Structures are given as structure tokens and as C-alpha cells.
Amino acid sequence: MELQQHQKLIDLLSGLIFIDNNDKDIIVENFEPVSYQKRSVLVKHQGFARYMYFINSGYLRTYYYTDGQEITNQINCPLGFMTAFGSYISGTPSQEQLECITDCDLLRIKKEKLESLFQLYPKWADAGRIINEHVAFYNSQRTRDLVSKTAEERYLQLMKQHPDFIHNIPLQYIASFIGVKPESLSRIRRSVAGQLI
Numbered sequence: 001m002e003l004q005q006h007q008k009l010i011d012l013l014s015g016l017i018f019i020d021n022n023d024k025d026i027i028v029e030n031f032e033p034v035s036y037q038k039r040s041v042l043v044k045h046q047g048f049a050r051y052m053y054f055i056n057s058g059y060l061r062t063y064y065y066t067d068g069q070e071i072t073n074q075i076n077c078p079l080g081f082m083t084a085f086g087s088y089i090s091g092t093p094s095q096e097q098l099e100c101i102t103d104c105d106l107l108r109i110k111k112e113k114l115e116s117l118f119q120l121y122p123k124w125a126d127a128g129r130i131i132n133e134h135v136a137f138y139n140s141q142r143t144r145d146l147v148s149k150t151a152e153e154r155y156l157q158l159m160k161q162h163p164d165f166i167h168n169i170p171l172q173y174i175a176s177f178i179g180v181k182p183e184s185l186s187r188i189r190r191s192v193a194g195q196l197i
Helices: 004-014 021-030 085-090 111-120 122-148 151-161 171-177 182-196
Strands: 032-036 041-043 051-057 060-066 069-075 097-100 104-110
Touching (some): 004 104, 021 111, 060 171, 151 182
Antiparallel strands (some): 051 104
8 A cells, every 4th residue: 555645644634533544545545646737727717626636735726707807715725625615515617716826746536436435434524524614614714804804914814824825825826815916915015024033
């Protein structure tokens, strides 16, 4: 059993549920290692999200267009699972695109296979529930922060939680993600430069 490409996922799931050798075999058999180059589009606008991705390395984002502007609404979701969630859950055409910001090494599993694991193994269903709770909490908190925090506070929080973003993600994506224009982000970065040391 070759575990190297799956070890990060095994380690994550081991923190959520008890993982035995059978579960490790299931992970290796069902999660396919894939690599994509920077700017590869994994789900197109109006396409269908057929896979759930787990991020071994790299950065992904989802974005949509409004008034001709790209709006980045997710960057590397909590716990490392990523897809175009609206399409994935509903089975309808995606209103957003899923794109690699950098070169990415991922694991992917077809939706049908993942749902089958949830039905066959109660502990896999438990893991899915826990992951969904993390994602729901994160999205709830993010929505609240967009309304209740200043742009400067949102930027500082993002940099404290994800200091790696500034070195790996273009500033226009970070600006969009925190709900500001790139020129506003430049001003914010200058004004808070000393606070991030």
C-alpha cells in the first residue's frame, strides 16, 4: 500500500475519526492523486463539479463574475477540501469557477464514490459531517466578518491566520477575498505594515 501521496489526508482524518489499515486502503483506492499547473480551471462557470478535491500542496480559489469583475469567494477552504460547492451539492451548473492559483498536488474523489463511502461506513459519514461543520462555521464567520469588521481588520485577521497567503497569492485575489479594491488593499498594507511583524 503506497501511502506517501495520501499521508496528509490520512493524518487529517485520523484527527477526526479512528483510522485503521482498512480505512487507509479505502483512502488509497478512492482518492486519486492529480497534479495541475498554475491557472488550471478544475470547474468552469456553468460546468459541473463532479469531484471533491483535497489539497496536498498549492492554492486553489473559487471565483465568480459580477459587473465584469472577478470576485474571489474562497481560497483553500478549511481542512483542505475544495470544490465548487454550490454545483457539487445541488448537481446544477456552477455559478463559479474553481482554479489553481499555483501549481497544485491534489487528491480527488468522485462525488458518487464519496457518497458511497458515507453510506457504507458510518465513521466516514461522521468524518463528512465534521468537515461540513467546519466549512459551515468558517463560511458563517467569514460572512459575519465581511459585514462587521473593517477592511483593515479583515486583512490583519487573514494575514495572522494565513501568513503564507501574501507570498503565494496575487494581491488582487486577496483584495477581492476581503472585499476591497486592489488600490485599497495597497493603502491598507502600508498602514498596517508594522502590525504584522
